[in-house]
Amino acid sequence: MFYSYIKLIEFLVKEDGLMDNRPIGIFDSGVGGLTVMREVMEQLPYENIIYLGDTARIPYGSKSEQTIRKYANQCSSFLKSKDVKTIVIACNTASSIALNHVQKNFDLPVIGVIDPGARTAASVTETGRIGVIGTIATINSNAYQTKIMEYLHDAEVIGIPCPLFVPIVEEGWEYSNVAELTAEKYLDELIEHDVDTLVLGCTHYPILRNTIRKVVGPNVKLINPAYETARDLKKLLTESEMLNENYDKPRYEYYASDAPERLRRIGGNFLKKEINNLYEIAIDNL
């Protein structure tokens, strides 16, 4: 009886748009999206979150577009089955290739990391010369380049794929001479082109931020799409009255499609927080 009252109140409050305690769903091909989750946890500290790392099929970066769309669909289906109120595609590759596809297939708000990063880059650049770094697939997809030019027609955007950055971060070598030399090799062309803004277009790259800063110098604005995405998400939830206004300690759940222990071990460095409530799922069958 008491429970029914609680449920009724919850329902009324929710219908009033004052409270929606359903979790936010976030997925990525692996651990990288945890940098996005971290920003969401900081900016939306009362939201319950479900994170899915599709570690069985990482990296998406070297897969075909058709395959990436299929994977993004399966990840979204899993999150939907957990009754999430919104989906964040916290993977640049999947955002660049599968966002429209997922938005079309699921009847809930879906946001990716490309648009927030691109919009911010277009708004803060002074010279219009913008660099984008990311995986081979993200850069080849031209997603950031195209999106930035939608916001700033005469922008000059240079994309550089940096495939070594991910394993450098996963080795914990972000402050090593290997990281610095690699960054110099990759970023040299951007420095020559005198970009004034640089988008860190891969979820692993914020961890290399200091090394990248050292190489590009103090005057280049570094854009972290994870931060901008969390800002957009907060705006979306606020405007559509979907914030959770239950100020209890939120619940965080983590799912990995393979080798969850690896997610726990490496993920801690991304999340700056211990990973508990971690479960393994079979993603192929979804």
Next chain:
Amino acid sequence: MFYSYIKLIEFLVKEDGLMDNRPIGIFDSGVGGLTVMREVMEQLPYENIIYLGDTARIPYGSKSEQTIRKYANQCSSFLKSKDVKTIVIACNTASSIALNHVQKNFDLPVIGVIDPGARTAASVTETGRIGVIGTIATINSNAYQTKIMEYLHDAEVIGIPCPLFVPIVEEGWEYSNVAELTAEKYLDELIEHDVDTLVLGCTHYPILRNTIRKVVGPNVKLINPAYETARDLKKLLTESEMLNENYDKPRYEYYASDAPERLRRIGGNFLKKEINNLYEIAIDNL
């Protein structure tokens, strides 16, 4: 009628053990196994070969053992469907984890790359101090370490995972200062332990051979399991009278479970040969 005679002769010759023109099947999680195929092409220049790169699910290195066994089974089923006479698991991760499993499930000779590399290392070392480098999964599986000690009980084997080597090779940076610094970082411990033999326990590493040689010095024996595996394969086919003694130009076919163009582009550097007869297949359904 003429065709029937040919078939009859082929049958008789084959039954006599003088000729078996069925192809050799080789699979790997991606392009790396092409260094094994290259050795097989050199040492067995009349054999037809079918290569399968499971590029849709690369890398195996970060997957669980159960998943790797499933994938190896699916790759072997595909090759079996192409009527291969033998299967080479040209992937250290899959060899270390799934060889017995595949041998049990398929009624044809199956060889991996671990045993040939381990046996050679055990036989050429003088001090008994042997280093093994490979992916995280290969090293953590202890497959080389265990196998070397089967051949040489009192060997002292040190395994070092080198996850940056694969992307360095795939970037074409094998002669760069990044490659050298990375090799120094990884191999330092082996040099300190004064190993006299080093197993290149990942199919990508032979391409870094010169850089590794520079770092470890001229006195360390470098073992390339791809070369040793091709030698074992030649011995196996000779002894079981399964060599193809039709000395026509052999046929090479390549299959990729995703993004075949990437296999063609990067694979050329591994094979030192242009890749034609390349097809895409759906591996999940096997």
